[in-house]
Amino acid sequence: MKKIIIIGAGIGGLSAGIYGLKAGFDAEIYEMHTVPGGECTGWNRDGYHFDSCIHWLTGTKKDTQLYKMWCEVGALDNVEIYNHDYFTCYEKEGKKVYIYRDIEKLRTHLLDISPEDKNQIEELCNYTKRFQTCYVPADKPQDMMNFFDFLKMIKNMKSVLPLMSKLNKITVKEYLSRFKSSLIRGALLSSIMIDYYSSTALFFTLSTFTADNGGWPRGGSLAMSKRMAKRFEDLGGKITYGAKVGKIIVENNTATGIELLDGRIVKGDYIISATDADVTLSELLQNKYKDKKFEIMYSNPQDYPLPNCVQVSLGVNEDLSHIPHCISFPTTPFDIGGKVIDSLVIKHYYYEPDFAPKGKSVINCVLTNCDYDFWKKKRENISEYKAAKAEVAEEVMIRIVERFPELLGKFEVIDVTTPVTYERYCGAYRGAWMSFAITPKGKFISHSGILKGLNNFYMAGQWTLFPGGLPSALVSGKFAVQRICKNEKVPASLHLH
Template sequence: MIVIGAGVAGMSTGCYAQMSGMRTRIFEKHVLPGGCCTAWARDGYIFDYCIEWLIGTAPGNEAHQIWRELGALDGKAITHFDMFNRVVDESGRSVTFHNDPDRLERHLLEISPADAKLIRAFCRDLRRFTAIELYPFLTAPALRTARERAAMLRTVLPAFRLFWRTAATPMHTFADRFQDPLLRRAFRNIFFQDPEGFPMLPYLFNMASAHHRNAGFPQGGSLGLARSIEERYRELGGSIAYRARVAKILVEGGRAVGIQLANGRRHYADHVVAACDGHTTIHSLLGGAYTGPRIDKLYGELLTRPGTLFPAVVSAFVGIDGDEGADPTHSTTYLLSAEDAARLPGALQRSLVVQLRSHYSDGFAPPGKSVIHCTYFSDFDHWRELRSTDRRAYWAQKRQVAAFVRAFLERQRPGISERIELIDVASPATTKRYTGNFDGSILAWKAFSEADDVAAALVGKDRMRLPGLGGFSMAGQWVGLGGLIRAASTGRFAVQYLCEEWGMPFRAHESTPRGVWTPARLGHLPQLDRREGRDRRSRRQSTSTSTSTSTGTGT
């Protein structure tokens, strides 16, 4: 088997194929595993790009079992937070979304007693979700046995009305019923930024998971997760070729037989799995020759429809001299004034997320220092156009982001600007360049959008195959929706479908832990190029602004 892409889905595919007796090789265009699940470094700081919470960090459920089979959590401590997020408005009023429903209810009632009915209804639903364990990630939908389907029904049916009602109620509709203006805006931003169009169900589900310690943060973060899966894959006998950009999927007689790299070299296999950007796979690697109604709808009509893809993001990492550990709040969404939002290039919403990443895991900052991650949803076309037509203006916009972040943090934490040692900015164009993701989207299709139903049919009915093409499968978030556990599960599904086709038993077993995980196992981390107008000031002012449009960011 040849696998295109060493993201979480691609490495998951490779691991399960190796466990099931196949020989595999992964081809990855970048120098690191993980795709968007990555990190990079500068001056001793590690900039962790992807994970904010990871479903499956508590034992006893199917999501955790997948991570154990992939070795993703071996030897790692897990950080858990008692709150999901805090939201602060322009006047300084704040609301903290505690994961514990009782504590959350008391807190919200203190903020707005007039909204008692809505508050109690939300917290009552949250309590109901804490009693539900539903993580159906082990068996591909079309292969589930009668016993597995019955077990799922036993979980779903008693809570059917709860699922139906919360899935049918948009969070915007619910939030607009609050009398308190802060709560009206804050509920939209429980997931740090407003995903727009989400119903209540995913908010309740994820907060309940966090309450059960099943949505924590693994030591080593995003690249640490990817490195652990990479180690597992290699131990199982697999190999990864880095700096190996696939230019074409080779097809003979209606069957995929191999790949051709950008350097012209060809590699052949019995089966090819594309675990990379879906649009690139369909229209570039395969030349648009193998489509059907579902593929045309997903990668044609819906791909550019507003609200179907997760927006791209701008990330600004801030390295700080000093320990910010006294602040117990790990994540805060600041609601911005119209004037502030206008200063953020390409901003799609009036908000900025500020996360104390040093609280998430050790090793992200040198001793005695801290790292903060600031993000906002941004328009991909704004950055793509700038980078392609006016590179100087593109870099200037990145410096504008850095300047805004510096000034904003100084307003929130007076004196911090004197301790800022560097600010490192990654744009949506960077994401596109290093991952190939369409429009720089990190999470691909939005759940609960029209694309959700089409993608579900692609996985369950089409078995992740394309019409008229044998010897080929797709995996990853472009077929199974966003989220790391979903990406990992699609790799498992792809191998299960192939094992059935080939008459081979599907095998999976948990990894043997390789000792306590340490930051040294991250390996070499790339740095961003320093040539793009890095602001060198005196050590007393302690600032340096860099940008991430060069080699090796992995973003």
């Protein structure tokens, strides 16, 4: 039986491992951490659990292909899914706008808020409905598709293709500027959080949510990652934790194994690297394999920006179940390393009783697009770094108390992650929480995961299917195994279900 060695036990690596075993290979995963999941994680602090990933999980609707795949890898089978009535609530000057899951309710609500935006609201809802029929292509990688596969894909996307080409040309920000109501603009922006994406991203997000396909799996991110790791091990796979890979061994332009930082060597027939792409290319392969697509993307941050974030998690001695589970509001501005923050999006988890002791709550606040270089510089001096983190937490808490005065003095546990946290713990390039953004100027939407001149090697993970996210990581793992099956002349379709 041929052996696949997988580097990284994030969602991409776990997916590759599970599909590898299902396809009849031996599979071993080497992960530098002590837990599975990579960026799909959470941690305990003094009686609280801070979830650090899932806001919504695309693929929670039962009759979709992604749902089937999440079940195949053990992430969702027999797992309760929460579908909130509204995705987010935006509040300004005492008025509230809800982004409802029910599209007709959303339409009526937005029309009540801003009748003068009638045409724009009708368009938004109609486009959203059209996008509901469009799913992430997950059958097989594009480089393995034949004429009929392309035809099928185009047929599936027929109703949205002309729309996509129109919406891809403008950013979320440009699209939102067409609304007269600042309330509606604020509400829609807070649901996607990043305004430089192509505006198709807004419709993918809204359509996912309004089609009941973006729920919350019970237990959250780390629990989901652990279920996948269990599925992998139950199928006979082996995960070695605390095993940082230093190098991919290449002989005669063929990947033949890995060398761990402690000097151990492990040989295999195929290597799948499911780490951050920069780690793979510059560290594990020591820049020996040049790749045009990645070079273009890394050297053009204007066209291929990388989203990052600072995340403030708070353990609060107060039951927050009476306030919206996700609420955003403008605040008095504050500055983090030159980046001005003038609104907050805060989330709490009343629906997860185990995240906080009884009668208490967890608040999570994500501040997007922070300055990586600012945090990197601060990290050179650990006390300055800690002070900067404490300062951000303080600014956030002040503004939360401005909005919810009853929370004064109720913050018991404070935890802050920065882009440097994701860099240190997951190897994420410049602390990115997703991969290359799809913008009007960027050309690429995927990478084959194959490096020219290097045999028996494949990349997986969110860096091969842009703009990343959990579904991309999941699908990329299966795609890597399909490519191996093709190389081995094994009919993948017989095994990968």
